[in-house]
Every structure is written in structure tokens, then in C-alpha cells.
Amino acid sequence: MDPVIFLIQVLNGVQYGLLLFLVASGLTLIFGIMGIINLAHGSFYMIGAYLAFSLTRLHGNFWVALAAGVVIAVAIGAALEWLVMRFLYRRDHLYQVLLTYGLILIFEELRSLVWGDDVHGVAVPQGLDFSIPLTDNLSYQTYRLVISAICLAIAFGMYWMIQRTRLGMMIRAGAVNREMVQSLGIDIGLLYRLVFALGVALAALAGMLAAPVSSVFPGMGNQVLIISFVVVVIGGIGSVKGALVAALAIGLADTFGKVLVPQIAGMVVYLLMAAILLWRPQGIFGRT
Amino acid sequence: MSILDSRITRRRFIQSAGGLALAASPFATTHVFAQGAPLRVGLMLPYTGTFASLGNAITNAFKLYVAENGGKLAGRTIEYVVLDDESDPAKAVDNASRLVNRDKVDVLVGTVHSGVQMGMVKVSRESGVLSIIPNAGAGAATGPLCAPNIFRTSFTNWQTIHALGKVMVERGHKTAAWISWKYAAGEEMFGGFKEGYEKAGGKIVKELWLPFPNVEFQALLTEIAAARPSATACFFAGGGAVKFVKDYDAAGLKAKIPLFGNGFLTDGTLQAQGAAAQGVYTTLHYADSLDLERDREFRLNYAKTYKLQPDVYAVQGYDAAQLLHIGLKAVKGDVKATKAMIAAMEGVTIDSPRGKWKMSRSHNPIQDSYLRQVVGEQNKYVSVAWKALEDPARGCRMA
Numbered sequence: 001m002d003p004v005i006f007l008i009q010v011l012n013g014v015q016y017g018l019l020l021f022l023v024a025s026g027l028t029l030i031f032g033i034m035g036i037i038n039l040a041h042g043s044f045y046m047i048g049a050y051l052a053f054s055l056t057r058l059h060g061n062f063w064v065a066l067a068a069g070v071v072i073a074v075a076i077g078a079a080l081e082w083l084v085m086r087f088l089y090r091r092d093h094l095y096q097v098l099l100t101y102g103l104i105l106i107f108e109e110l111r112s113l114v115w116g117d118d119v120h121g122v123a124v125p126q127g128l129d130f131s132i133p134l135t136d137n138l139s140y141q142t143y144r145l146v147i148s149a150i151c152l153a154i155a156f157g158m159y160w161m162i163q164r165t166r167l168g169m170m171i172r173a174g175a176v177n178r179e180m181v182q183s184l185g186i187d188i189g190l191l192y193r194l195v196f197a198l199g200v201a202l203a204a205l206a207g208m209l210a211a212p213v214s215s216v217f218p219g220m221g222n223q224v225l226i227i228s229f230v231v232v233v234i235g236g237i238g239s240v241k242g243a244l245v246a247a248l249a250i251g252l253a254d255t256f257g258k259v260l261v262p263q264i265a266g267m268v269v270y271l272l273m274a275a276i277l278l279w280r281p282q283g284i285f286g287r288t
Numbered sequence: 289m290s291i292l293d294s295r296i297t298r299r300r301f302i303q304s305a306g307g308l309a310l311a312a313s314p315f316a317t318t319h320v321f322a323q324g325a326p327l328r329v330g331l332m333l334p335y336t337g338t339f340a341s342l343g344n345a346i347t348n349a350f351k352l353y354v355a356e357n358g359g360k361l362a363g364r365t366i367e368y369v370v371l372d373d374e375s376d377p378a379k380a381v382d383n384a385s386r387l388v389n390r391d392k393v394d395v396l397v398g399t400v401h402s403g404v405q406m407g408m409v410k411v412s413r414e415s416g417v418l419s420i421i422p423n424a425g426a427g428a429a430t431g432p433l434c435a436p437n438i439f440r441t442s443f444t445n446w447q448t449i450h451a452l453g454k455v456m457v458e459r460g461h462k463t464a465a466w467i468s469w470k471y472a473a474g475e476e477m478f479g480g481f482k483e484g485y486e487k488a489g490g491k492i493v494k495e496l497w498l499p500f501p502n503v504e505f506q507a508l509l510t511e512i513a514a515a516r517p518s519a520t521a522c523f524f525a526g527g528g529a530v531k532f533v534k535d536y537d538a539a540g541l542k543a544k545i546p547l548f549g550n551g552f553l554t555d556g557t558l559q560a561q562g563a564a565a566q567g568v569y570t571t572l573h574y575a576d577s578l579d580l581e582r583d584r585e586f587r588l589n590y591a592k593t594y595k596l597q598p599d600v601y602a603v604q605g606y607d608a609a610q611l612l613h614i615g616l617k618a619v620k621g622d623v624k625a626t627k628a629m630i631a632a633m634e635g636v637t638i639d640s641p642r643g644k645w646k647m648s649r650s651h652n653p654i655q656d657s658y659l660r661q662v663v664g665e666q667n668k669y670v671s672v673a674w675k676a677l678e679d680p681a682r683g684c685r686m687a
Contacts, residue, residue: 005513131540133540137516137544139538141538213531
């Protein structure tokens, strides 16, 4: 492979991996810290994308729409936690799977009622709608690089929040022993509501950021749901660092899989997952 | 769909209540045809999921044609039994059997998804019920699995893209890269394109495939740039098509390596594709701004009735109703006279909004393939790319 093309493919892989990280980070938070298997995570991604579509129509500025969308997503997340999720913490995973699967159906139907079944596009934010030439016939969209930068910033921010702040300490403690944290006078219910809302907001943010380069269409959440679970499982459940490493590995594996072994491109990611889980069943950064 | 279910349930109740009385009557077993008794049309189409808008367009146009004829075809009032097939192949056989055996439809109309269509074809072949396919392009339905009672008013996958190769070579593109999803429809499209392109003297220098419905195109776009073909031909549809056209443009490829495809690349999604799609050439059996009186009339009526612009799917649904009407007229509405009805529908010429087309021996349209170019939010008619293009119907015993 030509070295320039090789480097461009690495860039493609890293860029895809960072976007995967953003989607999966919310899932690893909710799954790892709250112990909730949230199948509706992809729906929040989809809601984010549709919010980006509607809000950019209401207000021309993409970044204003993004901020408003995050606020709405946090509100949806907090409301859902209060309405349904909080009744499931002590229950078996099967109940969580059933409930969140039900949420997928509800959100799909709501999406159909509110937005219809058409495919929509969101314009790339003004000022970023140009491409940087890489070779004589190939360019790279600037906005894709901006997404990568935002994803990196969020990765760093989350790591700092969980490892270095008082809130992060409470979240980590709550993940280990719920009752103990509660008896120390910390409102664990509120804490969980916050974590869930944050997880939903991260998924919606990923959907909003991806909307201009992707498109907005029914069922788009289902496509990211499975790959997000793969990221979380490979990285180690609940590990933000693990999710980042796993997402990058998957991004690169997917990219080079398509180029080098197109016959089995659809399997490469899952082969990687199988290999890693054979080596470390708890995931790369998972605790045993 | 709850309204629908309750309607069917109520009907079932009435049927079972009347069952006792009918049991002693000869009418229950022999099909005595009464002028004016409703004709039951089963519409098995997707009304939820990715293809919902296609299912609705087909239904709207079918009903529009019936309404234009006063709600009756050949003296028979049309009664619809509507079923959402959810584009789920796993439920296809059950759903189609339910319409045929339980709801006793006289005609089965559907569907969009090729996998579901295969299930319906199985039921149609086994039960012998008259069936009209208003979209799904799986070659087998009018190829190896063709049957006297199965008709199609849409296209075969092969047919939508066969003319494209000739068009590309005529425009000086002697080498091309191909990119599509790796699944049945994608492979049938590729077969159609390759045959046409190589016959016209073109050479495919790179074949690129993605697993369906993956939409991460960057890696393969880089491969196209590295392969340096003169043009790219592709098959994508729906949300994936929008993303592909936008990514192709953002990667700076569109100006250097022009993009071609069949019409599904740009149909119904031009608003979402915006500037990225401008100038893209596609082939299909329908186009915007066709200069046909029949088309203008159809578009006006459709827009007036539904406050929506019709698309190629609506045209195919409309023609399904036209075809049924022709069959029914020949037997004065007696749908049980299947042989005579099929004979009337075979070799018929349909005056369609897409232009006149003739039913082939394998029961698939012989139709013009149009070259269209994206201008604004329209797939503007450019020329006839292939006059009266007929699917080879390989493996069909009737052909």
C-alpha cells in the first residue's frame, strides 16, 4: 500500500474510532457505574441526530442548536431515570433488557410521529464546510477533524471528572457499594439520575455531531447500538480509558478490514472482539 | 395498526356468526359471483420502518387510481385488507398466508423489500392467488421463480442500472470503480451494470463492497482515490445514499471522478443531499419533468389528493391498479376466471405516468430507461438511455 494512502487510512480509522468512543462512552458510564444494560442507547443517538436536524432549522447556528440539544437530552435522561430506570437497579438484568428494548420501540414510534419516515440532512456548520486537500484527488473534510478534536476533549474531560473530582469519587464509590455510599449521607438517587442523564446526553451529543457527516434517518440508532456494546465489552465494562482504546482499535480494524480483507469486512470487528475476550475475558481495562 | 386489527377482528366475528347460516347454503362452498360484491385486495406493504414512505406512496397511488374510477374496478367495489409487512422477511410467509387463507383476498399486492417478496412469491406460487409486485426488484420473482399468476409493475434490479454503462462510456468514462453494499440487491445491480458496461467497452478497475447497512465510507473512498478510475458507479438507497453522496463530495472526489448510479441514489432524498448531489447522473424508469400528458395529470391529481409530490414508487403502485383494472375488465369483474384474466394481463401495454410500457413474457415491464441529472431538488430528465429495456429473465420458463 502506498505510504500516503496508508497514512490517510490510519487517519480514517482514528477518526471513526473517536466517534465510536463518543457514542460508547455514555453506554460505559450507564452500564459500568449503574449496572444498567441500556439497549435504548442507540435511540438516544438517533434522538440527538433528529434534534440537530430540527434545532438547526429553528436556529441557524449549529453550535447554539448543539447546546440546546444537550440541555434537552439531559432533561430527557433525568426524566426517564425518575420515571422508569430507578425501579430497576435492584432487579435482574432481564428486566432492564425488556424495559430498554420497549423504550427502543417507543422512541422509534415517537420519531415516526414527530419527524416522519423521511431521510434528512443537516448542513455542516458554517465556517467548517470546506475540505483540506490531501492528495491531488482526495480531500479531508475539516468538520471531521473538528469532531475528532471534540471527541478527544470529551474523553479527557470525562477521565478528569471521574478520576480527579469529588463528584467522580462519589460516582466510583456508588458503583462499588451503593448502600455504603448512601449511609455516608450522599444522595445516591440523585447521583444515579445525574449519571444516567450524562450518559443520555453523551449519546445525543454523538448523534448531533455525527448528523452533518452522517444523515438523519429512521433506524439509525440500531446501527450504532451493537458496535457501542462491542466497544464497551472490549474496553472493559465501566472503564472510560478502556472505551477509548477499544474504540480506536475497532476504528482501525474496521477501516483496514474493509481495505485488506473486503470479503470478511463485516466480521473483522467481531473477530477482534473474540480474540481480545479470549485473552482477557474482563476486557482490556476491566477489573476481574 | 390497531384500527386495522380491530376491523379485521370484527369481520372475523361477523363471519363466524354467519357461519351457521352459511353452512347449509351452497353459496358457502361454490364461488358464486355477484355483480357488485366487493373485491378484496390485500395490500401487504411496509408501513413502519425504513421503507414506510415507499409503502405509503404505493398505497396512496393504488387507491388514487381506484378513486379516479369511482371506487370500483370493472363494476366491483374494492375492499382493502391492509397489512404492515415491517420489511421483515422472517414474517413474510406467515403474513402472506394470513391474507390469502384467512382473509381470503382475491388479489395480493406487495411489496417493497426483496427478502419479503421471496416469501410472498412462495405463497403466491403455492396458492395460485393473483399477485402484483409494485416495487421489489429481486430478479428471481420474474426469473427462475416466475409464475403465470405473478406480475410485476416496477423493475428488476438488473433493469435499473443496465443502461448506465453505455451512458458512462458515451461520456468518455472507459474505466470505473464500483461500490455498493454486499447483499442480494447490490450484487444483482452489479451484475446488471457490469454486463452493460463491459459490452459498451468499459473496464471495471476496482470493485468495492461494504457489509449492509454499514455507512462508514471513508476507507473505501480513499481506495477509490488511490485506484484513479475515470468515474465511479454505485448502488445505494435511502439514508445510506444520502451519506454516500455527501461523503463522496466532501472527500473532493466528485469533481475529479464523476459519480454515477441508478436512480435510487438520488430519488426521494434530494432535499437531504443538498449541494453534494448537484450534477450527478443516474438511470431509472422514471424522472422528474417528463414531458408526458399522462404524467402531468397523475402528478396533479396525486398532489391534490395527498398534498405530497408523487415519486417512482407511487407510479409503480398506480400501475399495479391499472394492471388489475385491465385484467378485471376482460372478465367483467369475475376474478375467479383466473386464466382469462391472466391472458388479458399478459402482453398488455400500460399507459403509465412513466411512459407506455409493455408486459414481458416473464411478467415484468419492458420499459424505457431514462438518463436523469440532479438539478436543484429534481431528477431532471436528460434523454432516453435505453429504449424498451427488457430484463433477460434468465431461468424463467415462460420467457
